[in-house]
Amino acid sequence: MEDRERRALQGAADFDYDDWQQPNLSELGLGCFMRYLILSDIHANVTALDTVLADAKGRWDAAVCLGDIVGYGPDPNEALDRIRELNCVTIRGNHDKAIAGITEAEDFNPVARTAVLWSRDRLTSDNLGYLSNLRQGPVFVDGFCIVHGSIRDEDEYLFVPPQAIEELRIAPTVLTFFGHTHRQGGFMQRRNGLAVINFEPSDRTLIWTLPVEEGGTYLLNPGSIGQPRDGDPRAAYAIADTEKGTVEFWRVAYDIEAVQQRMLDALLPEPLILRLAVGR
Ligand SMILES: [Fe+2]
Numbered sequence: 559m560e561d562r563e564r565r566a567l568q569g570a571a572d573f574d575y576d577d578w579q580q581p582n583l584s585e586l587g588l589g590c591f592m593r594y595l596i597l598s599d600i601h602a603n604v605t606a607l608d609t610v611l612a613d614a615k616g617r618w619d620a621a622v623c624l625g626d627i628v629g630y631g632p633d634p635n636e637a638l639d640r641i642r643e644l645n646c647v648t649i650r651g652n653h654d655k656a657i658a659g660i661t662e663a664e665d666f667n668p669v670a671r672t673a674v675l676w677s678r679d680r681l682t683s684d685n686l687g688y689l690s691n692l693r694q695g696p697v698f699v700d701g702f703c704i705v706h707g708s709i710r711d712e713d714e715y716l717f718v719p720p721q722a723i724e725e726l727r728i729a730p731t732v733l734t735f736f737g738h739t740h741r742q743g744g745f746m747q748r749r750n751g752l753a754v755i756n757f758e759p760s761d762r763t764l765i766w767t768l769p770v771e772e773g774g775t776y777l778l779n780p781g782s783i784g785q786p787r788d789g790d791p792r793a794a795y796a797i798a799d800t801e802k803g804t805v806e807f808w809r810v811a812y813d814i815e816a817v818q819q820r821m822l823d824a825l826l827p828e829p830l831i832l833r834l835a836v837g838r
Pocket residue numbers: 599601626651653738739740
């Protein structure tokens with residue numbers, strides 16, 4: 559875990575969320591009439607990514623990726639190849655920057671840094687070039703906005719309402735999608751105040767369909783495909799339907815053991831292998 563994430567998580571652990579759960583929404587069409595597949599934090603886990611793409615097949619028109627395509631997992635080239643094939647709007651994450659050599663991963667812990675160096679050594683020059691040229695968020699896509707960490711700072715972990723209030727105040731669009739925390743959910747500002755969107759682990763595949771309310775502003779995290787940390791080890795993704803004015807949050811089970819075996823064969827650090835099974 560990075561030092562910055564550790565500090566942000568401590569703030570989240572100390573926060574009382576009970577007053578912020580108010581899911582009760584009405585519908586509003588956004589007017590763009592497309593279904594967008596929202597992908598984030600793939601982390602070189604091509605088994606999880608392929609499972610998500612198979613699960614979502616036929617249910618989206620265009621895809622966007624919120625960054626961290628690589629890092630931690632055993633399939634950096636394969637994950638990049640898949641994302642490039644999708645021809646989607648993609649922004650960079652902190653692991654993409656570190657592996658591309660844009661940053662030196664100074665605030666990464668030794669385990670994460672080991673994975674950065676391992677990944678950098680294995681990327682084809684073509685994929686390294688692609689990674690190096692990824693855009694920094696925020697980026698606008700047909701009336702909504704995508705960022706990796708936050709609107710103000712691509713490396714910020716958005717965990718608690720005080721951070722979200724500031725972000726929602728400056729949000730340039732009704733919908734902003736963010737990643738980085740590896741937690742599916744987010745925040746919404748509506749007439750009756752701010753609410754946290756936070757899901758308990760369950761067996762459901764369609765976790766929730768969020769109706770976008772007129773006058774509301776939303777910061778939404780589709781969750782992580784390749785390394786969830788919200789207690790549900792299944793791959794997470796979202797679909798934004800701009801005709802219906804809804805955002806669907808999905809989970810899909812994938813072959814975690816196959817990925818763990820490849821990580822074992824690659825001699826990647828054990829903590830990274832173990833955490834996949836528990837989604838933490
Ligand atoms: Fe990430």
